[in-house]
Amino acid sequence: MAAGNRSEAAQGLTLVAPPFAYALLVLGAPLLTLLAYSFFKDGYLTIIYEFTLENYLAVWSDPIFHKIMLRSLGVAALVTVVTVALAFPVAYFLSFVVSSERKPLWLFLITIPFWTSYLIRVFLWKVILGYNGVVNSGLKSLGIIEQPLTFILYNVNSMVMTLAHAYAPFAILPIFIALEKIDRSLLEAGRDLGENRMMTFWRVTLPLAMPGVIAASLIVFIPTIGDYVTPALIGGGKIPMIANMIQAQMLDIDNRPLGSAIAVTAMIIVAALSLLFLFVNRRFLKVRQ
Amino acid sequence: MTSPTSSASARRPDRSAARALIECRDVQKYYADYHALRGIDLTIREGEFFSLLGPSGCGKTTLLRTIAGFEDISSGVVLIDGQDMAGVPANRRPTNMVFQSYAIFPHLTVAENVGFGLRRDPRPAAEKAAAVEEALGMVGLKGYGNRASHALSGGQRQRVALARALILKPKVLLLDEPMSALDRKMREQMQVELIKLQRQVGITFVLVTHDQEEALVMSDRIAVMFEGQIAQLDGPEALYARPASRRVANFIGVMNFLPARILDETENGVMVDAPGLGVVEIPSRNISSADPGDEGPSIGFRPEAVSLLGPNVAAQNRVTGGVIDEVVYYGDMTYYDVRLDGSASFDGKSRPVRIAMRNVFGREVQDVGTRTRVSWSPGSLILFR
Numbered sequence: 001m002a003a004g005n006r007s008e009a010a011q012g013l014t015l016v017a018p019p020f021a022y023a024l025l026v027l028g029a030p031l032l033t034l035l036a037y038s039f040f041k042d043g044y045l046t047i048i049y050e051f052t053l054e055n056y057l058a059v060w061s062d063p064i065f066h067k068i069m070l071r072s073l074g075v076a077a078l079v080t081v082v083t084v085a086l087a088f089p090v091a092y093f094l095s096f097v098v099s100s101e102r103k104p105l106w107l108f109l110i111t112i113p114f115w116t117s118y119l120i121r122v123f124l125w126k127v128i129l130g131y132n133g134v135v136n137s138g139l140k141s142l143g144i145i146e147q148p149l150t151f152i153l154y155n156v157n158s159m160v161m162t163l164a165h166a167y168a169p170f171a172i173l174p175i176f177i178a179l180e181k182i183d184r185s186l187l188e189a190g191r192d193l194g195e196n197r198m199m200t201f202w203r204v205t206l207p208l209a210m211p212g213v214i215a216a217s218l219i220v221f222i223p224t225i226g227d228y229v230t231p232a233l234i235g236g237g238k239i240p241m242i243a244n245m246i247q248a249q250m251l252d253i254d255n256r257p258l259g260s261a262i263a264v265t266a267m268i269i270v271a272a273l274s275l276l277f278l279f280v281n282r283r284f285l286k287v288r289q
Numbered sequence: 290m291t292s293p294t295s296s297a298s299a300r301r302p303d304r305s306a307a308r309a310l311i312e313c314r315d316v317q318k319y320y321a322d323y324h325a326l327r328g329i330d331l332t333i334r335e336g337e338f339f340s341l342l343g344p345s346g347c348g349k350t351t352l353l354r355t356i357a358g359f360e361d362i363s364s365g366v367v368l369i370d371g372q373d374m375a376g377v378p379a380n381r382r383p384t385n386m387v388f389q390s391y392a393i394f395p396h397l398t399v400a401e402n403v404g405f406g407l408r409r410d411p412r413p414a415a416e417k418a419a420a421v422e423e424a425l426g427m428v429g430l431k432g433y434g435n436r437a438s439h440a441l442s443g444g445q446r447q448r449v450a451l452a453r454a455l456i457l458k459p460k461v462l463l464l465d466e467p468m469s470a471l472d473r474k475m476r477e478q479m480q481v482e483l484i485k486l487q488r489q490v491g492i493t494f495v496l497v498t499h500d501q502e503e504a505l506v507m508s509d510r511i512a513v514m515f516e517g518q519i520a521q522l523d524g525p526e527a528l529y530a531r532p533a534s535r536r537v538a539n540f541i542g543v544m545n546f547l548p549a550r551i552l553d554e555t556e557n558g559v560m561v562d563a564p565g566l567g568v569v570e571i572p573s574r575n576i577s578s579a580d581p582g583d584e585g586p587s588i589g590f591r592p593e594a595v596s597l598l599g600p601n602v603a604a605q606n607r608v609t610g611g612v613i614d615e616v617v618y619y620g621d622m623t624y625y626d627v628r629l630d631g632s633a634s635f636d637g638k639s640r641p642v643r644i645a646m647r648n649v650f651g652r653e654v655q656d657v658g659t660r661t662r663v664s665w666s667p668g669s670l671i672l673f674r
Contacts, residue, residue, distance in 0.1 A: 188359055189392035191379040193406035193453065203405075207396045287396040288439040 038260035045254055055261035065245070065262060069269065072242040075156060076225040079163040083220045084213060086164065087171035091212070094172070095179035107176075110169050118166060122229050125162040129153040129234070154236035162234045163224050171216035178212025179205070210284035218274055225270055242266045304509060307334040310460060310493050311356060316365035318351055318517075325351045327517040329365070333461075333495060338487050340496045340504040343514035344540070350465060352514070353497045357463050358382045370460055385454035386463040389470070391446040393438045399425070400434030402449055406457045424452040427486070444475045451483075455490060462487075464496045468503060480506050501541045505529065513537050529591075533577050535673050538589055544671075545642040548635050549588045551674065559672060563588045564640075565609055565629030566665070571672040578674055586674040592645035594669035597625060597655060598662040606666040613659045614641045622647055623654050627663060 038055055041048035059065050090110075098106050113121060128134045129152045136148040152158055182205060190200030228243035237244075242262070249259030278285070311333040318326035326348050333339045341349035354360040355367060358379035367374045369383060385406075394402050404421045412420070425431055428448035433441075441449065447467055454462055467483075468476040484507055487494045498504050504511045505525040512522045521533040532538035535546065553560040558572045566588065598604060615626035626641040633639045644663065648654065655661055 183390060183392065185388045185390050185392040186394060188379070189386070189388060189394070190405075191359075192357060192384075192386045193457065194380050194409065195406075196378070196380055199408075203408075204394060284396070286437075 034260045034263055037256050038264045040257045042255045042257045047256060052257075055257045056265065058258060059261045059265050065265075068240060068242055068245050069266065071239065072225050072266075073269075073273070075159055075163075075241060076221050078156070078160050079167065079224045080217050080221040082160055083164040083167050083171045084175075084216050087168055087216060088175055088209075088213070090168075091172045091175035091179055094176050107173075110172055113166075113169065119229055121166055122162055122233050125158070125165070126153065126233050129158050129161075153234065154238055156235075156239060158234050159230050159239070162230050163227060166230075167220045167224065170219045174215040174219065175209060175212040178209045178215075182208045207284060208287065210281065211287070214278070214281050214284065217277065221277075222270055222274060225266070304334045304337050307336055309333070310335040310337075310370055311495070312366070312368040313352070313356075314366040314368075316352070316355065316367060317363045318348070318355065318360065319363045325517050326355070326362070329517075329519060331512055331519060331522060333493060335493055336491055338484070338494045338496070338507055338509045340498060340508040340511045341514060342498055342501060342504040342511050342540075345499055347514040348517040349497045349499075349514050351517075353386075353463050353465055353495060356461070356495065357384050357386050383460040384463055385457055385459040385461075386465065387447070387450045387454055387467050389466045391450040391467075391470075393441070393446050393449055395439055397438060398434065399430065399436045399438055399441070399449055402438055403434075403452045403456055405453060420456060421452075424456040425449075427455065427489075428452045429482075443470050443472075444479065447471070447479065451486070455486075455492070459492060461493045461495060464494060466497055466499070468498070468500070476503070483507060505541070513540060515540075531575060531577065531671060532589075535587065535589065538671070538673075543592055543643060544589045545592065546587045546589050546673075547632065547640060547642070548584070549586045549672065549674075550635075551586055559674075561586070561588065561672060563670075564634045565611070565632035565642075566607075566670070567609075567631075569607075569667045569670060571670055572668065575668070575670065576672045576674065586672065589671045589673055590642075590665070590669055592624065592643045595642075595644055595663055595665040597627070597644055597646055598664050599652065599655075604662065604664050606664045609663045609665070611661055611663050613655055613657055613661055616654065616657050618654060620648070625655065625661075627661065629663060 037047070039051050039053070041050050041052050041054065094103065094106050094110075126133070130136070131148050131150070131153070133153070135152060136145070139145045140148065186204055186208070187200055190204040191197070195203060225241070226243045227241065228247060231237070231239060231241040231244050235241075240248075246259050246263050246266070249255050249262060253259075309332045311331075313329045313331050316326050316329040317324075329348075329352060341352055343349045351360060355362050356369070356374075358374065358377060358381075362375075374382060394405065397405070400418070400421050403424050404417055407417045407420065410417060422431070422434065425433060428451050430445065430448050430452065433445070433449075438446070438449065447470075450467075464483075468479055471479060480503060483494075496504070496507060505528075508525055510522065510524055511528055513520045513528065515536060521528060521537045523531075523533075528537070528541055532541060532544070535544075538544040547563045547565065550562045551559055552562055552568065555570060558570050559576060560568060560570050562568050569588075571588075598608065609629050609631075611627040611629040611632075613625050614628050617624040623646050625644045625646065627644055628639055628641045632642075642663075646652070
């Protein structure tokens with residue numbers, strides 16, 4: 001009934017209106033401000049409100065931007081691969097091995113890291129990996145090393161390790177949900193039709209888990225590109241990523257138009273890459289279970 | 290319960306001499322302390338359409354899954370084609386299964402589903418594609434190969450599941466309640482198609498069902514299961530006409546029961562006295578001693594094994610008078626509940642019996658409260674003792 005539907009739709013709209021307005025305010029308004037700033041001129045400590053494309057031209061021709069953007073993408077891609085690769089077995093174990101009455105407990109345990117602030121978790125990795133940190137003093141007291149290891153902190157490896165840990169639950173949960181949705185008789189059918197466990201996993205489980213893997217990849221990839229804390233603390237400021245560059249332009253150099261242009265450019269690049277990723281994997285997303 | 294007439298019928302080829310394809314010897318299955326299969330002994334012959342029939346929780350699906358290799362057995366032996374299946378995983382058994390949910394792979398097309406099991410088939414891709422098309426044709430889905438599997442109806446999904454299993458030419462096709470997701474019309478159509486398909490391919494079919502009608506329609510032989518045990522294994526006619534116990538009789542169709550007193554063992558059977566029927570001699574082939582029950586011996590007969598006589602019809606068999614208690618009109622059939630004269634003579638309890646009459650032309654439906662006559666013959670009675 002059309003009339004009934006319309007009133008239901010109206011009811012729905014009324015319900016979502018307040019949170020929608022709020023989201024618009026706190027998400028849309030800053031974005032629009034950023035977009036507007038990126039087209040203004042910088043007047044050294046002031047902003048000249050005149051339209052210009054200079055900022056974007058400066059960004060695109062800046063070799064430092066190229067380097068830092070590529071590094072950000074590289075680190076984020078590495079973090080994504082490591083996180084998803086480590087999260088998959090955990091999600092698989094949760095879905096296929098843990099009994100259904102134990103699953104809530106396991107999910108709860110996986111979310112425990114969120115009880116601690118992100119900043120503190122990252123900082124703790126610095127404590128663990130530092131010059132006089134847990135790893136080094138442990139190895140030293142065991143007599144395995146004499147001088148503290150320096151390659152475990154302030155480099156890309158340590159950043160990947162930290163970010164992979166921080167984002168693990170974001171990767172585990174979507175993969176777990178995708179695995180949970182798989183009808184178990186499909187796996188039996190795979191066995192029944194002559195495939196062993198490995199091949200059944202490859203031909204049935206993995207393709208059906210792909211929506212979860214894709215979601216996990218995006219959920220990890222997009223925020224890690226813009227991560228600010230980890231490069232600052234774990235990277236020791238020596239290997240800045242795009243967020244650190246934006247921060248420097250915005251606050252240290254006080255060139256907000258250029259900082260905004262970097263932010264908008266980075267956003268466009270990430271959006272384009274994400275869409276490309278979705279397009280490449282589109283056949284997995286069309287599956288209706 | 291075996292009798293000379295149970296092995297073959299006019300409709301079905303006699304396979305009593307066929308080779309044993311599946312043999313279960315004292316198969317036991319425990320889930321923790323739940324005893325799911327309690328000593329299953331059965332032989333399924335080559336080329337047979339065999340059904341496992343029983344209420345939910347009787348172990349029929351568990352038994353099917355032990356044959357398929359999805360469940361380990363706690364003790365006993367399962368042989369397929371003479372080979373012990375202990376430790377043989379599902380993917381290396383000569384069986385294929387049609388799952389209750391059909392288990393169509395949602396990420397694959399119809400053709401990819403049907404060809405799933407052909408990966409290691411050494412034939413070139415073109416021949417495999419032709420085999421897929423042929424299998425689809427066999428189940429009436431020619432030209433559906435490129436469709437997405439989620440776009441299929443229930444009946445089509447079942448056909449895809451059948452084609453996917455049959456293309457591998459298994460020795461046994463296992464069907465786990467394949468019709469339960471279909472509506473009645475579709476179900477009846479698929480039953481007939483499945484029988485035809487089975488005759489055409491000549492593969493042994495093992496069907497699990499809780500629907501007694503489905504089992505009777507489709508099977509060469511039926512194993513009726515209760516609580517992890519086989520209560521009776523027989524052909525459909527034998528199962529219906531001479532159930533081995535009151536429980537089997539109640540599960541398959543409707544049966545009337547009247548208490549009976551055993552008077553004498555004779556050369557050809559047993560003399561009994563039953564309320565309303567009087568003293569009758571039950572032939573020994575109609576005597577079932579599998580399940581005495583706590584209600585003592587009883588006489589059973591099917592609603593259609595006796596008939597109501599119209600006012601002016603001469604009786605050819607024995608006749609008992611009675612009063613019609615209830616009339617249920619079904620169009621093609623009318624069901625009467627009739628209180629037989631003297632039926633309460635044993636213990637004062639009145640037990641109306643159900644009588645089914647086909648509404649043939651010229652036969653009038655009788656009214657509630659009418660005095661009527663019931664015609665029956667001793668040969669249609671079964672004694673449970």
